[in-house]
Amino acid sequence: MSDIAFDVHMRHGKPWKKPPLIQRPWLRWVLILAFFSYLIAAYMTIEVNWARVYFGLERGKQFVLAFTAPDFTSRSSDIWDGMIESIIMTVASSVVGIAISIPIALGAARNVAPLPVYLICRSIIAISRALQEIIVAILLVAIFGFGPLAGFLTLSFATIGFLSKLLAEDIESMDKVQAEAIKATGARWTQWINYGVQPQVMPRLIGLSIYRLDINFRESAILGLVGAGGIGATLNTAFDRYEYDTAAAILVLIIVIVMALEYLSGVIRARVQ
Amino acid sequence: MLRLEKLVKTYKTGDQALKAVTLEIPEGQVLALIGPSGAGKSTLIRCINRLVEPSSGNVFLAGKELTGLSAGALRKERRRMGMIFQEYALVERLTVMENVLSGRLGYVGFWRSFLRKFPQTDVDEAFRLLDRVGLAHMADKRADELSGGQRQRVGICRALIQNPALLLVDEPTASLDPKTSRQIMRLVCELCKERGLAAIINIHDVALAQMFVQRVIGLRLGAVEFDGPPEGLTPEALTTIYGEEDWEATIEKVDEDETEAAQ
Numbered sequence A: 001m002s003d004i005a006f007d008v009h010m011r012h013g014k015p016w017k018k019p020p021l022i023q024r025p026w027l028r029w030v031l032i033l034a035f036f037s038y039l040i041a042a043y044m045t046i047e048v049n050w051a052r053v054y055f056g057l058e059r060g061k062q063f064v065l066a067f068t069a070p071d072f073t074s075r076s077s078d079i080w081d082g083m084i085e086s087i088i089m090t091v092a093s094s095v096v097g098i099a100i101s102i103p104i105a106l107g108a109a110r111n112v113a114p115l116p117v118y119l120i121c122r123s124i125i126a127i128s129r130a131l132q133e134i135i136v137a138i139l140l141v142a143i144f145g146f147g148p149l150a151g152f153l154t155l156s157f158a159t160i161g162f163l164s165k166l167l168a169e170d171i172e173s174m175d176k177v178q179a180e181a182i183k184a185t186g187a188r189w190t191q192w193i194n195y196g197v198q199p200q201v202m203p204r205l206i207g208l209s210i211y212r213l214d215i216n217f218r219e220s221a222i223l224g225l226v227g228a229g230g231i232g233a234t235l236n237t238a239f240d241r242y243e244y245d246t247a248a249a250i251l252v253l254i255i256v257i258v259m260a261l262e263y264l265s266g267v268i269r270a271r272v273q
Numbered sequence B: 001m002l003r004l005e006k007l008v009k010t011y012k013t014g015d016q017a018l019k020a021v022t023l024e025i026p027e028g029q030v031l032a033l034i035g036p037s038g039a040g041k042s043t044l045i046r047c048i049n050r051l052v053e054p055s056s057g058n059v060f061l062a063g064k065e066l067t068g069l070s071a072g073a074l075r076k077e078r079r080r081m082g083m084i085f086q087e088y089a090l091v092e093r094l095t096v097m098e099n100v101l102s103g104r105l106g107y108v109g110f111w112r113s114f115l116r117k118f119p120q121t122d123v124d125e126a127f128r129l130l131d132r133v134g135l136a137h138m139a140d141k142r143a144d145e146l147s148g149g150q151r152q153r154v155g156i157c158r159a160l161i162q163n164p165a166l167l168l169v170d171e172p173t174a175s176l177d178p179k180t181s182r183q184i185m186r187l188v189c190e191l192c193k194e195r196g197l198a199a200i201i202n203i204h205d206v207a208l209a210q211m212f213v214q215r216v217i218g219l220r221l222g223a224v225e226f227d228g229p230p231e232g233l234t235p236e237a238l239t240t241i242y243g244e245e246d247w248e249a250t251i252e253k254v255d256e257d258e259t260e261a262a263q
Helices: A025-045 A050-066 A076-107 A115-130 A133-144 A148-172 A176-184 A189-226 A231-240 A244-272 B041-048 B071-078 B096-104 B110-114 B120-132 B148-160 B178-195 B206-212 B235-242
Strands: B002-010 B016-025 B030-034 B056-061 B081-084 B166-170 B198-202 B215-220 B223-228
Touching (some): A076 A148, A076 A231, A115 A148, A133 A148, A133 A189, A148 A189, A176 A189, A176 B081, A189 A231, A189 A244, B030 B041, B030 B178, B030 B206, B041 B056, B041 B166, B041 B198, B081 B148, B120 B148, B178 B206, B215 B235
Antiparallel strands (some): B002 B016, B002 B056
16 A cells, blocks of 8 residues: 555564654764763762751751741731731732733734734743742842832732733633634624633633732742741741741741642632633 | 635645635525535635635625725624534633624624623524524523534524624534534525525535535635536536545435424
């Protein structure tokens, strides 16, 4: 049947092996060798001061032991204030960030937006993703001073990069025919988005939003370390005072809240399918 | 009613999907478009409502030229062309009613459609159409809960609520079983007759086309190879459209089965 001469009889009785990923054997072996020699060389450059490690183990032990007796009470009002501030920052930045992300995501989906809009929106996403939260927070603290405003703005900015990118990718991979059918009715662009696109990406949007809420809460705990308010500031103070039991209490609270959000997002995502 | 003049579509890849197709369809005529895969059938009907932009040539709908229209004017003309799709193309996560009412999007403003506050006449018409195809009780079900045949009926309602003058039907039966296929074809043709609609139906099943339509166009490599009544589809005609094959079994007259179940 086939056009190319292939003698089946020659193949009988010989084992078959999957063709290797890299066809040329010499290239394959050079790449494998290069990888491992680089890996070994890289490990050898890491210097370890064993005396310092031995000394530090004691501190580490105290830190870990503090978790057996976390102290929620002696700094309870600081912890409470920090938590409230973090939660306000999280909710406010998530809402603002998501509201800005949706139009940017539409602009960053090639099958919905024209090329110039696409390029602008993709650039916004690229900038937001390139600048790590901590760097943005340091900049904004320099501009707006210490406190939750800088944290709120940082998290809103970071939300845009995250949510727009993932939502735009979902829009790009939507079922084209469903959207085409709406277009064929003579719908306007806005109606087309509302009827043809939105129902298809809604579960993903809800899932991503809750996931981002979760990330923003965790990030708010980090941003305090650079002075951007929230529970992170309280945590930082506790570390500075070597109050590991208070720090442990804060970390336990963060873990509990993140786990609760994780559970909640699982439940909601299962329901919106 | 619909006139295509030297319609050409060349894709960016260089594939010439349509080679100067000229065609005229009078008011109320139901026409089947047959031809092998890749012959340009889908491209042809998509060039009419400009879901695919034709490269050159003209399309006249009731005397109005479509290929040069601005986006806004094209939207208005699209309302006059109902489209029915191969895989139903219902918006899966919307209800049956929303899917049917989406056929009115060209007539209502954004906020009305966004808030799902369609005019009462539209809602009444939607229920009347759903009842006509036997699905009125399913109005609040989500589209993805329906079977294939039911979905295609909803697709038909969505096209008809546009109050079109022309139906563009793209492989309506490709993913349906033989019995449902016949029911859907019969329904489409009956509705066209009731409302005096013209229709272009892309279809792979030659025997099914012969059962229901008044005129058959055979397309091969983007050019019209056959244009005539269904009886004219001789083995020779089919060979020019599809290539050499034993055609006797295909064009054997199929008994019109009268087991038309309501469901």
